[in-house]
Amino acid sequence: MRLEEYWEKRDFEKTREPKGNEKTGRGNIYVIQKHQATHLHYDLRLEMDGVLKSWAVPKTPPPESGVKRLAVQVEDHPVDYADFEGAIPEGQYGAGTVEIWDKGQYVLKNRKENKLVFEIKGHKLKGVYCLVRFKGKKNWLFFKTKKIHGNPREHINILLSKEQPAFFKLKKSLRNPREQLAVLAFYLKKPSSKHLQISLSEALHYRNN
Numbered sequence: 001m002r003l004e005e006y007w008e009k010r011d012f013e014k015t016r017e018p019k020g021n022e023k024t025g026r027g028n029i030y031v032i033q034k035h036q037a038t039h040l041h042y043d044l045r046l047e048m049d050g051v052l053k054s055w056a057v058p059k060t061p062p063p064e065s066g067v068k069r070l071a072v073q074v075e076d077h078p079v080d081y082a083d084f085e086g087a088i089p090e091g092q093y094g095a096g097t098v099e100i101w102d103k104g105q106y107v108l109k110n111r112k113e114n115k116l117v118f119e120i121k122g123h124k125l126k127g128v129y130c131l132v133r134f135k136g137k138k139n140w141l142f143f144k145t146k147k148i149h150g151n152p153r154e155h156i157n158i159l160l161s162k163e164q165p166a167f168f169k170l171k172k173s174l175r176n177p178r179e180q181l182a183v184l185a186f187y188l189k190k191p192s193s194k195h196l197q198i199s200l201s202e203a204l205h206y207r208n209n
Contacts, residue, residue: 002022002049002050002051002076003020003021003022003051003076003077003078005075005076006075006076006077006078007019009075009093010092010093011092014089014091014092015088015089015092016084016086016087016088017081017084017088018078018080018081018084019078020077020078020079020080020081021078022050022051022078023047023050023051023078023079024050027047027079028047028105028106028107028108029045029046029047029052029079029082029103029105029106030045030046030047030102030103030104030105030106030120030121030122031045031052031082031100031102031103031104032044032045032057032061032100032101032102032103032122032124032125033045033084033085033098033099033100033101034098034099034100034101035056035094035096035097035098036096036097036098037088037094037095037096038095038096039058041056041057041058041059042056042057042058042059042060042061042101043055043056043057043074043098044056044057044061044071044142045077045081045082046106046116046118047079047082048108050079051076051077051078051079052076052077052078052079052081052082053073053076054073054074054075054076054077055071055072055073055074055131055140055142056071056072056074057069057070057071057072057142058070058072061101061102061124061125061142062142062143062144063124063125063144064144065127065143065144065145065146066144066146067143067144068141068142068143069141069142069143070139070140070141070142071131071139071140071141071142072138072139072140073137073138073139073140074138082103083100084098085098085099085100086098101124102122102123102124102125103122103123104120104121104122104123105121106118106119106120106121107119107121109128113133114132114133115130115131115132115133116130116131117129117130117145118131125144127144127145128144128145129142129143129144129145130142130143130144130145
């Protein structure tokens with residue numbers, strides 16, 4: 001079961017954390033809990049597959065695009081944990097204080113083995129975010145995406161004034177203007193400009209779709 005690791009790490013006669021069980025049905029809870037343990041960090045949790053998929057984020061989660069945070073995947077938590085606040089006793093796993101930093105719902109946009117794209121509807125965080133696995137099984141990057149403003153074709157025409165043979169070779173195989181713009185951003189090595197409102201990480205995201 002997905003919660004076995006969670007249960008094994010805790011003595012529920014000593015900690016007030018919920019033991020919980022896997023839920024049936026589909027939910028869309030989003031929560032970030034500020035956890036003052038040995039080191040302060042933020043626990044990002046998304047309700048999926050009857051549990052809360054969880055990542056420990058060592059630094060403050062980014063409210064704006066352009067900032068990437070390491071997010072280390074940890075054991076699944078029960079859905080009931082989304083409401084937990086309080087103290088975890090000394091000697092218990094994760095000893096320290098837990099408080100809800102942000103909470104709301106999310107809408108899943110894309111789910112793959114190494115990438116999650118989802119819209120957060122919280123109080124502090126709002127917008128489309130990505131989790132991208134980048135090293136090993138547990139290390140992910142957590143960041144807010146940027147939007148392409150205006151007509152993507154216009155941006156492409158502007159940027160094509162800079163001849164990029166590699167882009168022309170790929171252009172015919174790309175499915176839509178946004179993909180063309182993203183890949184062009186990658187080849188231009190320009191995370192952003194007055195003509196191009198897109199990050200390099202997003203270019204790679206679109207390129208790999």
